[in-house]
Amino acid sequence: xxxxxxxxxxxxxxxxxxxxxxxxxxxxxxxxxxxxxxxxxxxxxxxxxxxxxxxxxxxxxxxxxxxxxxxxxxxxxxxxxxxxxxxxxxxxxxxxxxxxxxxxxxxxxxxxxxxxxxxxxxxxxxxxxxxxxxxxxxxxxxxxxxxxxxxxxxxxxxxxxxxxxxxxxxxxxxxxxxxxxxxxxxxxxxxxxxxxxxxxxxxxxxxxxxxxxxxxxxxxxxxxxxxxxxxxxxxxxxxxxxxxxxxxxxxxxxxxxxxxxxxxxxxxxxxxxxxxxxxxxxx
Amino acid sequence: xxxxxxxxxxxxxxxxxxxxxxxxxxxxxxxxxxxxxxxxxxxxxxxxxxxxxxxxxxxxxxxxxxxxxxxxxxxxxxxxxxxxxxxxxxxxxxxxxxxxxxxxxxxxxxxxxxxxxxxxxxxxxxxxxxxxxxxxxxxxxxxxxxxxxxxxxxxxxxxxxxxxxxxxxxxxxxxxxxxxxxxxxxxxxxxxxxxxxxxxxxxxxxxxxxxxxxxxxxxxxxxxxxxxxxxxxxxxxxxxxxxxxxxxxxxxxxxxxxxxxxxxxxxxxxxxxxxxxxxxxxx
Numbered sequence: 001x002x003x004x005x006x007x008x009x010x011x012x013x014x015x016x017x018x019x020x021x022x023x024x025x026x027x028x029x030x031x032x033x034x035x036x037x038x039x040x041x042x043x044x045x046x047x048x049x050x051x052x053x054x055x056x057x058x059x060x061x062x063x064x065x066x067x068x069x070x071x072x073x074x075x076x077x078x079x080x081x082x083x084x085x086x087x088x089x090x091x092x093x094x095x096x097x098x099x100x101x102x103x104x105x106x107x108x109x110x111x112x113x114x115x116x117x118x119x120x121x122x123x124x125x126x127x128x129x130x131x132x133x134x135x136x137x138x139x140x141x142x143x144x145x146x147x148x149x150x151x152x153x154x155x156x157x158x159x160x161x162x163x164x165x166x167x168x169x170x171x172x173x174x175x176x177x178x179x180x181x182x183x184x185x186x187x188x189x190x191x192x193x194x195x196x197x198x199x200x201x202x203x204x205x206x207x208x209x210x211x212x213x214x215x216x217x218x219x220x221x222x223x224x225x226x227x228x229x230x231x232x233x234x235x236x237x238x239x240x241x242x243x244x245x246x247x248x249x250x251x252x253x254x255x256x257x258x259x260x261x262x263x264x265x266x267x268x269x270x271x272x273x274x275x276x277x278x279x280x281x282x283x
Numbered sequence: 284x285x286x287x288x289x290x291x292x293x294x295x296x297x298x299x300x301x302x303x304x305x306x307x308x309x310x311x312x313x314x315x316x317x318x319x320x321x322x323x324x325x326x327x328x329x330x331x332x333x334x335x336x337x338x339x340x341x342x343x344x345x346x347x348x349x350x351x352x353x354x355x356x357x358x359x360x361x362x363x364x365x366x367x368x369x370x371x372x373x374x375x376x377x378x379x380x381x382x383x384x385x386x387x388x389x390x391x392x393x394x395x396x397x398x399x400x401x402x403x404x405x406x407x408x409x410x411x412x413x414x415x416x417x418x419x420x421x422x423x424x425x426x427x428x429x430x431x432x433x434x435x436x437x438x439x440x441x442x443x444x445x446x447x448x449x450x451x452x453x454x455x456x457x458x459x460x461x462x463x464x465x466x467x468x469x470x471x472x473x474x475x476x477x478x479x480x481x482x483x484x485x486x487x488x489x490x491x492x493x494x495x496x497x498x499x500x501x502x503x504x505x506x507x508x509x510x511x512x513x514x515x516x517x518x519x520x521x522x523x524x525x526x527x528x529x530x531x532x533x534x535x536x537x538x539x540x541x542x543x544x545x546x547x548x549x550x551x552x553x554x555x556x557x558x559x560x561x562x563x564x565x566x
Contacts, residue, residue, distance in 0.1 A: 028418070028419060028420065028422075029418050029419070030418075070363060070368065070369065073359060073360045073363040073364075074360055076356060076359045076360065077356045077357055077359065077360065080353060080356040081356075085353065085374045085375075086353065086372035086373060086374055086375070086376070086377055087372065087374070088371065088372050088373075088393075088472070089369035089370065089371050089372035089377060089378075089393075090369060090371075090393060090473065091368045091369055091370070092368075092369070093369070094369055094372060094377065095372075095472070103495075104495065106418075106495065106496065108397075108433060108471065109397075109433060109435060109436065110371075110372075110373060110394070110436075111393070111394040111395060111396055111397045111471070111474040112394060112396075112397065112398060112433075112434060112435065112436035112437075113394055113395075113396045113397070113398045113434075113436075113477070114391075114392075114394050114395065114396070115395060115396045115475075115477065135311070135312050135313075135389075136311060136312070137311065139311075150391060150392060150395075151395065151396075151475075152392060152395065153392065153393075153395035153396075153468075153473060153474060153475055154395075154468045154469065154473070154475060155475075156466060157466055179556070180538065180554055180555060180556035180557075181538070181554070181555050181556075182543065182545060182552050182553065182554045182555070183439060183440055183552055183553050183555075184545050184550045184551070184552030185436075185437045185550075185552070186437065186550075187550065188391065188394070189371070189378070190373065190436060190437070191394040191436060192398075192434075192436055192437060192438075193552075194396070194398065194477065195545075212386075212387065212389065213389065234544065234545075235543045235544045235545075236543055236544065236545045236554070239543065239554060239556070242561065243556065243561070246560060246561070251560060252557060252560040252561070253536065253557055253560055254557060255463065255464070255538070260465065260518045260519055260522065261517065261518045261519065262465060262467050262478075262518075262519050267467045267468075267469075267470065268467070269465050269466055269467035269468070269476075270465065270466050271463055271464070271465045271519070271522060272463060272464050272465070272466075273462070273463035273464075273522070273526065274463075274535060274536055274537060274557075277529060277534060277535040277536055278525070278526070278529070278535070
């Protein structure tokens with residue numbers, strides 16, 4: 001490969017077709033990751049890609065990841081025609097993948113779950129914080145429900161619960177426990193859903209509801225919330241109130257959070273566990 | 284719009300450019316979902332798309348979802364040039380989205396989490412089922428670890444734990460509890476990771492290890508596993524053994540599973556909760 005920089009023509013790098021390998025890094029699983037950064041015309045891309053594959057095949061490489069930023073949308077069709085398949089996408093890029101070996105692919109699946117939180121916020125007057133939503137399945141139903149929302153990529157579950165309550169009702173809270181969680185499928189296109197029911201302690205009282213998605217918000221007597229007609233036909237609604245009721249009497253232990261470094265790569269994370277039993281062994 | 288079927292030319296529907304709206308269904312949030320099924324040439328697609336937008340704008344529509352199967356890869360570049368952004372992708376399709384209103388977008392984020400399970404399998408001889416992996420960060424480290432794996436889209440957590448143990452070691456198991464779970468970030472590209480530590484009861488004894496990803500598998504004395512050098516430097520490894528040890532003495536309560544219908548849409552799912560406290564209130 002030449003030591004010289006490839007000459008630029010109108011901002012497009014002119015690669016010597018058939019002599020250059022696409023820029024890549026290796027991963028820990030015998031694969032390569034190509035992240036396209038320089039603009040390239042489709043014809044040149046295909047020729048360079050084909051040459052790269054002769055190299056990668058001879059080196060025994062397995063998976064080839066191809067990251068195409070939105071600005072490289074012109075290369076999506078050529079890549080698919082060369083045999084790449086979609087892996088995942090985010091607003092700014094599309095990730096494609098190609099499995100070289102004859103053997104079964106061990107390409108990991110795409111992110112499979114959307115994660116949501118529901119926030120049980122109980123005050124000292126035995127009231128629960130509830131809202132009515134402007135959109136969604138319960139719109140116009142008159143049902144008062146706990147604040148819920150989607151956990152952002154990169155956001156901790158406990159932080160999402162606190163954030164959603166603040167956004168929807170203006171109430172400040174402190175995370176206490178995950179009381180339970182629920183997994184369902186095909187909830188958002190084909191994705192599965194994990195819904196964490198969190199117990200939060202309010203540290204402010206005055207409600208200031210958000211206008212975009214919330215129709216109304218209030219502190220409601222716990223018994224009134226629990227006895228809404230929906231409780232008779234909806235199990236999850238009923239269970240949330242049953243657990244909350246036990247919790248108010250201090251008769252239920254959920255999972256508390258604990259900062260931790262993780263198994264594989266010493267990443268910082270949060271473990272959720274029965275801290276009570278960890279700290280107070282029964283025997 | 285005409286009552287007649289559009290005439291077909293070589294399998295491509297010839298739409299009357301500028302007079303037809305792309306086929307769509309409405310969602311519950313004031314948006315439309317377009318799923319392209321018939322092949323279309325890019326020029327015709329753009330014209331039809333533009334006409335569709337005039338209709339959707341006048342109807343006050345908000346988000347426009349565009350599902351392009353892999354076979355429609357020729358429409359990706361035109362869609363992006365018309366202002367669509369990627370939302371998510373699976374091997375067989377790419378989903379794009381366009382937000383019409385001036386107001387802030389309420390388009391929900393893409394699936395944000397990869398979900399994994401780790402399986403604590405303890406037998407009556409106070410042994411734990413452990414493996415050494417062929418790939419990944421612990422390859423060649425000599426560390427014996429619990430079987431772990433990724434939960435598939437549409438798969439229940441408890442089922443994934445049982446499946447992974449069977450695949451990696453040939454051991455049959457029954458799910459008992461989620462002992463704890465851990466959330467970390469940027470674990471798989473930009474995605475977050477949820478790792479559920481499950482307790483399983485073995486119902487078979489003879490190990491038959493899988494060759495593709497597993498170097499070795501064995502029943503190991505629990506104390507030997509817990510005292511591996513990695514325990515001194517890795518918190519999660521240590522906590523898994525601490526909880527398992529408490530559990531062997533019946534001094535720790537995790538979350539058991541309970542089938543349930545969910546809050547919003549009466550979907551069937553599984554709730555994981557402290558069933559012991561639900562069934563045996565302290566007072």
